[in-house]
Amino acid sequence: MSSSLPPRPFPAGPIASVTGTAVVVRGDDIDTDRIIPARFLKCVTFEGLAEGAFADDRTELAGAHAFDQAEHQGATLLLVNRNFGCGSSREHAPQALMRWGIRAVVGESFAEIFYGNCLALGLPCLTAGHDAMRALQEAALAAPTAPLCLTLAEATLEGYGQRWPLVLPAGPLQMLTTGQWDATGQLLSHHAELSRTLAALPYANGFH
Amino acid sequence: MCLGCGDTVSAGTLYDKVWDLHRVAELPGGSTQLFIGLHLIHEVTSPQAFAALRDLGLGVRHPERTVATVDHIVPTTSQARPFADPLAEEMLATLERNCAEHGITLHGLGSGRQGIVHVIAPELGLTQPGMTVACGDSHTSTHGAFGAIAFGIGTSQVRDVLASQSLAMNKLKVRRILVEGRLQPGVFAKDLVLHIIRSLGVKGGVGYAYEFAGSCIEALSMEERMTLCNMAIEGGARCGYVNPDATTFAYIQGRPFAPEGTAWDRAVAWWSSLASGADAVFDDEVVFEAGTIAPTVTWGITPGQGIGVDESVPSLADTPVDERPLAEEAYRYMDLQPGMPIAGVPVDVCFIGSCINGRLSDLQAAAAVARGRQVAPGLKAFVVPGSEQVAAAAEAEGLDAVFTAAGFEWREPGCSMCLAMNPDRLEGRQISASSSNRNFKGRQGSASGRTLLMSPAMVAAAAVTGRVSDVRDLLALVPLQVPVG
Numbered sequence: 001m002s003s004s005l006p007p008r009p010f011p012a013g014p015i016a017s018v019t020g021t022a023v024v025v026r027g028d029d030i031d032t033d034r035i036i037p038a039r040f041l042k043c044v045t046f047e048g049l050a051e052g053a054f055a056d057d058r059t060e061l062a063g064a065h066a067f068d069q070a071e072h073q074g075a076t077l078l079l080v081n082r083n084f085g086c087g088s089s090r091e092h093a094p095q096a097l098m099r100w101g102i103r104a105v106v107g108e109s110f111a112e113i114f115y116g117n118c119l120a121l122g123l124p125c126l127t128a129g130h131d132a133m134r135a136l137q138e139a140a141l142a143a144p145t146a147p148l149c150l151t152l153a154e155a156t157l158e159g160y161g162q163r164w165p166l167v168l169p170a171g172p173l174q175m176l177t178t179g180q181w182d183a184t185g186q187l188l189s190h191h192a193e194l195s196r197t198l199a200a201l202p203y204a205n206g207f208h
Numbered sequence: 209m210c211l212g213c214g215d216t217v218s219a220g221t222l223y224d225k226v227w228d229l230h231r232v233a234e235l236p237g238g239s240t241q242l243f244i245g246l247h248l249i250h251e252v253t254s255p256q257a258f259a260a261l262r263d264l265g266l267g268v269r270h271p272e273r274t275v276a277t278v279d280h281i282v283p284t285t286s287q288a289r290p291f292a293d294p295l296a297e298e299m300l301a302t303l304e305r306n307c308a309e310h311g312i313t314l315h316g317l318g319s320g321r322q323g324i325v326h327v328i329a330p331e332l333g334l335t336q337p338g339m340t341v342a343c344g345d346s347h348t349s350t351h352g353a354f355g356a357i358a359f360g361i362g363t364s365q366v367r368d369v370l371a372s373q374s375l376a377m378n379k380l381k382v383r384r385i386l387v388e389g390r391l392q393p394g395v396f397a398k399d400l401v402l403h404i405i406r407s408l409g410v411k412g413g414v415g416y417a418y419e420f421a422g423s424c425i426e427a428l429s430m431e432e433r434m435t436l437c438n439m440a441i442e443g444g445a446r447c448g449y450v451n452p453d454a455t456t457f458a459y460i461q462g463r464p465f466a467p468e469g470t471a472w473d474r475a476v477a478w479w480s481s482l483a484s485g486a487d488a489v490f491d492d493e494v495v496f497e498a499g500t501i502a503p504t505v506t507w508g509i510t511p512g513q514g515i516g517v518d519e520s521v522p523s524l525a526d527t528p529v530d531e532r533p534l535a536e537e538a539y540r541y542m543d544l545q546p547g548m549p550i551a552g553v554p555v556d557v558c559f560i561g562s563c564i565n566g567r568l569s570d571l572q573a574a575a576a577v578a579r580g581r582q583v584a585p586g587l588k589a590f591v592v593p594g595s596e597q598v599a600a601a602a603e604a605e606g607l608d609a610v611f612t613a614a615g616f617e618w619r620e621p622g623c624s625m626c627l628a629m630n631p632d633r634l635e636g637r638q639i640s641a642s643s644s645n646r647n648f649k650g651r652q653g654s655a656s657g658r659t660l661l662m663s664p665a666m667v668a669a670a671a672v673t674g675r676v677s678d679v680r681d682l683l684a685l686v687p688l689q690v691p692v693g
């Protein structure tokens with residue numbers, strides 16, 4: 001079980017690459033209630049969320065879920081399909097994945113709030129086309145312990161004997177590779193501009 | 209801006225105008241720093257944000273622009289403190305402490321103003337046209353009903369709004385969804401939005417804001433518009449909105465946080481100027497005919513898996529190839545066979561409430577069906593008002609008595625079985641008729657529990673018949689109210 005592994009530190013500073021093995025979770029429209037069921041949200045810290053990752057799916061599959069299989073313990077890359085992370089805004093979802101050990105997600109597409117939540121935590125989400133993603137998942141299932149290297153700058157995944165081209169838009173790429181995915185510092189630096197915006201908004205000034 | 213001399217906001221869509229008005233700066237990663245006019249918080253997604261502020265040594269920049277309530281974890285039977293569930297109690301106590309420490313207003317239990325965050329902000333007059341509204345909850349899209357740009361955010365972003373009253377955002381495209389004509393009797397805004405999502409898909413709106421317009425939308429009440437915008441997120445659109453009009457202004461006027469006197473007149477002038485102009489250019493447009501829509505019910509495990517109550521569960525052959533794996537998973541999980549009519553499917557639990565359908569008009573519509581009837585034997589049915597104000601208004605017109613006489617339980621306000629973080633939950637494989645907005649696997653508290661989404665009137669119809677039923681048949685049975693004498 002993942003809980004027996006020492007927790008992997010969260011990323012800090014620029015992220016150039018993610019190395020390790022991949023775990024496949026197949027299916028379109030995997031929602032955040034499945035990534036982390038609501039009962040795990042009853043907490044005031046994010047610690048301990050690893051055990052909640054896909055908890056109900058894992059129970060249902062009684063040990064056969066990829067997150068429970070021995071060869072995937074320690075995996076850093078998660079390979080998914082379309083509209084992954086749809087549903088609620090709970091940041092508990094990427095938190096749970098990261099606390100389980102995931103450091104990058106590759107899929108066909110992601111739900112928007114989930115994508116933003118991942119980015120805010122330094123969890124890169126890259127995309128690939130439908131067929132490429134299927135092929136990548138097949139390769140990963142055939143060689144579950146094969147080492148991989150995801151390079152952000154080139155948006156490529158090396159492994160299974162080839163280079164897989166992926167997509168990472170310029171904005172997130174820059175934020176991740178410069179270590180500025182966490183926007184707080186930038187937001188705080190525009191103090192005067194924010195005051196000007198506020199002063200020009202009628203509703204913030206009693207409509208005077 | 210000079211409001212006194214008839215100056216109005218520039219051309220374009222409401223989305224463009226509100227975006228421009230709230231733009232603080234362009235950020236290095238290509239995103240925009242956007243000022244947030246109204247920040248709503250609750251007990252589930254805020255504690256880690258406050259903890260992060262503490263770690264970073266930061267304060268709350270504009271505590272007067274954040275408003276808190278408690279909704280997700282509150283029990284609906286007894287709300288006496290401390291709660292029986294120590295984790296729920298800890299979450300509320302943490303929220304109370306954080307709000308007190310940072311000078312944030314908390315509309316707590318018993319204040320007369322507590323309720324589901326997306327119900328109370330509009331009813332208090334906090335939500336207004338032209339605002340940016342953010343909340344650590346995806347159904348923040350609800351507030352778009354007022355012509356606000358309102359979206360859900362994660363906890364790191366809650367921290368950012370607390371610290372800076374702003375967010376790093378990327379601009380969306382705008383799809384106009386024109387709905388023309390009138391909904392038939394017995395067909396509600398919930399059916400309309402389920403129908404739209406069924407048609408455009410749960411990922412159809414990714415990258416878009418949805419502007420709802422057209423004669424049908426213009427005729428909707430504010431509560432109906434909120435129902436519609438609430439589920440924009442279930443269609444993949446991070447926000448949905450309706451242009452503000454006389455209906456919007458009439459709703460807001462006189463509410464506790466609404467502008468008054470001369471400020472009211474200036475507010476209405478400004479709000480009116482924000483509506484998408486005739487020159488507005490949309491990135492996409494889709495048209496629906498309201499009159500053709502039937503009461504709609506979901507049969508599967510995403511809100512897009514909906515059908516008219518007079519239809520059958522779609523077969524694989526009728527399902528687009530790329531959606532077939534999901535359909536097969538849904539048949540298995542829901543234990544429904546392709547080709548079987550959805551009407552007649554027996555239900556175990558009926559839930560009326562949530563931020564999409566827990567308002568007064570929702571309870572009125574359900575009560576109209578329940579009045580003089582009885583909940584089917586062996587079935588559990590309960591009504592959870594969306595807020596303390598909704599509860600009081602419903603009780604004032606005797607709706608609680610209508611429901612309890614029919615065998616429904618009348619509960620205290622909260623999110624309740626919409627996501628079952630409180631004691632209200634499905635057991636085992638129970639199947640529920642639910643007026644909430646999500647039918648995901650395990651959503652209502654049991655890992656194998658099943659959810660059929662529908663309008664509150666349809667839930668009431670299911671409750672009194674024990675099975676999925678076309679509410680129009682029941683409404684037709686109600687004799688016309690002829691004045692006695």
Ligand code: SF4
Nearest residue numbers: 347562563623626627
């Ligand atoms: S009622 Fe349901 S969807 Fe609405 S805020 Fe509460 S949990 Fe979320």
